[in-house]
Amino acid sequence: MSAGGAPDASAPGSVRITVDLGARSYPVVVAPDAGAALAARVAQLDCSGAVVVTDESVGALHEARATGPLADAGHPDAPVIRVPAGEASKSLDAAGRVLEAMRRAGLDRRGLVVALGGGVVGDLAGFAAAIYLRGVDVIQVPTTLLAQVDSSVGGKTAVNLPAGKNLVGAFHQPRGVFVSTEVLASLPAGEFTSAFGEIVKYGLISETGLFEGLERDPAPALARDPRALTQVIATCLRAKAAVVAADEREGGARAILNVGHTVGHALEALTGYVRYRHGDAVAIGNVYEARLSAVLGLASDDLAGRVEALERRLGLPVDPDPFDPDAALVAMRGDKKAVGGRLRFALPCAVGRSEIVDDVSPETVRRVLAAG
Numbered sequence: 001m002s003a004g005g006a007p008d009a010s011a012p013g014s015v016r017i018t019v020d021l022g023a024r025s026y027p028v029v030v031a032p033d034a035g036a037a038l039a040a041r042v043a044q045l046d047c048s049g050a051v052v053v054t055d056e057s058v059g060a061l062h063e064a065r066a067t068g069p070l071a072d073a074g075h076p077d078a079p080v081i082r083v084p085a086g087e088a089s090k091s092l093d094a095a096g097r098v099l100e101a102m103r104r105a106g107l108d109r110r111g112l113v114v115a116l117g118g119g120v121v122g123d124l125a126g127f128a129a130a131i132y133l134r135g136v137d138v139i140q141v142p143t144t145l146l147a148q149v150d151s152s153v154g155g156k157t158a159v160n161l162p163a164g165k166n167l168v169g170a171f172h173q174p175r176g177v178f179v180s181t182e183v184l185a186s187l188p189a190g191e192f193t194s195a196f197g198e199i200v201k202y203g204l205i206s207e208t209g210l211f212e213g214l215e216r217d218p219a220p221a222l223a224r225d226p227r228a229l230t231q232v233i234a235t236c237l238r239a240k241a242a243v244v245a246a247d248e249r250e251g252g253a254r255a256i257l258n259v260g261h262t263v264g265h266a267l268e269a270l271t272g273y274v275r276y277r278h279g280d281a282v283a284i285g286n287v288y289e290a291r292l293s294a295v296l297g298l299a300s301d302d303l304a305g306r307v308e309a310l311e312r313r314l315g316l317p318v319d320p321d322p323f324d325p326d327a328a329l330v331a332m333r334g335d336k337k338a339v340g341g342r343l344r345f346a347l348p349c350a351v352g353r354s355e356i357v358d359d360v361s362p363e364t365v366r367r368v369l370a371a372g
């Protein structure tokens with residue numbers, strides 16, 4: 001397992017990471033503008049044709065971030081497939097429309113899909129690429145901070161069913177991930193801030209320096225300074241790349257990425273996925289799970305307070321709306337990741353150190369949730 005993070009000599013301010021999966025290894029480049037690196041990778045892949053999948057909002061603002069590099073790599077007329085912005089596009093219907101458009105564009109087995117957008121576009125286009133002609137190449141060009149720190153790396157793709165989120169999907173690793181931090185300048189404030197819930201999560205899992213750096217001075221990252229964000233994002237993706245390289249399909253170790261998520265997902269499910277942004281729910285989950293950890297004797301009592309203080313400074317929510325702890329427990333047991341209805345958590349034990357804990361007593365969880 002390795003996920004190197006050497007600065008890329010060819011582009012100042014750029015960080016190159018490798019997700020090490022043997023023959024399916026791929027580069028992740030994080031830079032203020034990763035366009036040239038994207039063009040170089042497309043040229044190297046030597047594909048027969050390419051399409052861009054994006055949503056209407058991102059397309060209007062940033063389409064050239066995909067079409068420009070594609071043109072530089074010899075694909076000047078790549079069609080752009082646009083879906084409406086928003087979670088509703090993560091549907092089988094929308095996937096069908098994307099697949100039809102890929103067919104109309106004449107994409108063959110050596111074709112390439114470039115996913116330009118947030119997690120919705122990444123999941124949808126990744127899923128379409130996974131099943132089109134039994135699988136074609138996809139490159140992720142994430143444009144939300146959430147997608148840039150988390151969802152674009154790792155190869156999970158999915159669409160939703162009316163019965164629940166992410167119920168249909170495939171593991172399909174991208175051939176590269178190209179993060180341009182400059183595009184974050186146009187991201188609405190709420191979308192930007194909520195991603196810090198995931199960033200704090202990486203601080204709790206392994207990235208002590210990231211957590212402490214934000215405690216010391218969150219201002220450059222919050223001001224969206226492209227160079228500060230390049231460092232923050234590269235740190236998160238290096239951590240994720242290492243975990244994914246060790247356990248690609250979530251046989252065990254990858255579950256560590258669920259810090260903050262068992263409580264976070266339960267809050268999202270209880271409120272119909274409309275009340276909280278995902279990263280905001282994770283931020284609340286980080287605090288509750290640190291409290292749970294302390295009650296179980298796995299963390300010192302001050303960890304939760306430290307997480308809470310940092311998250312407040314980052315503008316994240318730390319208190320949920322009032323909710324029924326028993327309903328939250330039911331949601332946790334029904335979670336895709338629950339094994340046989342038993343409660344499994346990835347719990348923060350200290351800044352930079354988390355552990356997977358099986359069979360946590362529901363009564364203890366209930367007490368922590370009820371205490372608020």
Ligand SMILES: NC(=O)c1ccc[n+]([C@@H]2O[C@H](COP(=O)([O-])OP(=O)(O)OC[C@H]3O[C@@H](n4cnc5c(N)ncnc54)[C@H](O)[C@@H]3O)[C@@H](O)[C@H]2O)c1
Nearest residue numbers: 057058085118119120121143144146147151156183186187
């Ligand atoms: N595959 C994974 O591992 C994984 C992990 C976490 C989340 N996800 C999925 O990600 C999705 C959420 O992703 P998201 O939070 O990125 O939401 P999103 O893709 O819906 O994007 C949020 C909004 O921001 C707009 N937008 C995107 N980039 C912009 C930019 N640079 N400037 C201005 N506006 C921009 C979009 O048009 C959209 O309206 C969920 O469906 C979730 O299930 C997947």
Ligand SMILES: [Zn+2]
Nearest residue numbers: 198261278282
């Ligand atoms: Zn998440």
